[in-house]
Amino acid sequence: MTAIDDEPTTPDLDAAEGFLRMFHIAHPETGPVGPRLTQVRDEIAETGTYRHTTQELSYGARVALRDSGWCTSGVPWRRLKVRDLRGFRNAAAVAGECVEHLRLATNGGGIRPLVTVFAPDAPDAPGPVIWNEQLVRYACHADGTGDRRYRGFTDTVRGMGWHAPGTPTPFDLLPLVVETAHEGPKLFTIPPDVVHEVCLEHPDLPWFASLGLRWHAVPLITGMRLSIGGVDYPAAPFNTWFVGSEIGTRSLADENACGAARPVAEALGLDTSAERSLWRDRAVVELNRAVLHSFDLAQVTITDHHAESLHRLSWLRSRQRPTGNRPAFRLDPTAARRARAGGPARFSGGPLETTRPHSPGRLAELLRRHAEG
Incomplete structure (x- = not known):
């Protein structure tokens, strides 16, 4: 991934022109560029930025996902649904x-690839950012229980007012x-009711289910920004579906x-x-078998790393080399630190405010009002 700054900038005219020419070549029905x-x-000269048409935005997001390497095998990138929420x-x-x-x-387990695009950065109005690496991540508690990758993030949000509900679990x-x-x-x-989780069992080991392992169904990536023709969208969540080894191995x-x-x-x-017994390798194989078996049993879309390796090789042979003019999903170092450590804040240089987290009911109410409007 290409590192970029974490501050809004004025779109580069060359990047804008390069993207628009690319778009019009792909869509000749839109007329001359x-x-x-x-x-x-004229719009950049007057406002310091410009607004993509809905069709330009959709095309740019689809190409960015296709070329990013995150687009897993079987994803129909040309029909990928893009939710245009730039007013949010x-x-x-x-x-x-x-x-x-x-x-x-x-989608009930038949994972539907989507991209949602929120407000872009503008010279006088930077767009929102999402700290989380993925929308669904598991906390790491003081005793090491949970996902240790997010120990720092957990400590930060706990200091901001979050508390694990009931007795802490993994x-x-x-x-x-x-x-x-x-x-x-x-x-x-x-x-919790919107997070579909798959409880893991093994095709040959009856005791495996007693380990209590599970994982969420959708890898909804929230920590990357979408760049299209010189315009940056710092919050542009997207998902495809899991590769089994991302869950079992990583x-x-x-x-x-x-x-x-x-434990396995x-x-x-x-x-x-001793590591030379290769106990870890054998355990990882059984974990990956359990993941694929359980997702298939639950009828949740997933692919395996062998199929994905063939897809990635094909992608590497055919992909366009990245340039400043091509749409791309990018991760900058500051955003990566926020996703794991819970900071630094993008806009605030001072201590983080302690706040009471909005309840699940509050989000449900917002969604209900949006649907009725």
């Missing part, structure tokens, strides 16, 4: 629509943190994440006293 270029140059700048509205995105994407949902220039960082509790097995490889190995009766 010249009048549109003149319009965009307030934290509560952004949070509510992230939850709605998750609901739509889950799979407590972290709150969503949305930050805006006019509101600062705000916490939102994700409604999230569950890894000692720096959930650390489930050792011990239950298998393996010698865990």
Whole structure:
């Protein structure tokens, strides 16, 4: 991924022109590019930025996802649904629509790839940012229970007023943190009933289910920004579906994440006293088998790493080399630190405000009002 600054900038005319020419080549029915270029140059000269048409936005988001490497095999990128919510700048509205995105994407297990685009950065009005790396992530508690990748994030949101509901477990949902220039960082509790989780069992090991392992169904990535023709959209959540090894190997097995490889190995009766016994490798294989088996049993879309490897090789052979003119999803270092450590804030240089997280009912009310409007 290309690192970029975390501050709004004026769109580069070359980037805007390069994208618009690319768009008009792909959509000849829109007519010659010249009048549109003149319009965009005038708009940038007057306001410091320009607004994509709905068709330009959809095309740019689809190409960005296709070329990013995040587009898993089988995703029909040309028909990918793009939700144009560029009018949303307030934290509560952004949070509510992230939850709605998750609901739509889950689709009863038949995962539906989506992109939701919120307000862009403009010279006088920077867009909102989402701190979380993915919408659904699990907390890490003081005793190390949970996902250790998010120990710092958990500590930060706890200091902002979040508390795990009831007795801490390894799979407590972290709150969503949305930050805006006019509101600062705000916490939102994700409604548990919108998070579809798959309880893991093994095709050959009856005892495996007693480990109590589970994982959420949709990898809704929220920490990357979408760049199209020189315009940056700092909050543009997108999802495809999981590759099994992302769950089994990277999230569950890894000692720096959930650390489930050792309990599985011990239950298998393996010698865990030395790495040379390869106990970890054998445990990871069984974890990955359990993930694929359980998702298939629950009829939740997933792919395996062998199929995905073939897809990635094909993608590497055919993909366009990234340039400043091509749409892209990008992750900057500051956003990466926010996703793991819970800071630094984008707009506030001072201590984070302690706040009471918005309840799941508040998000449900926002969604109800939006649907009625």
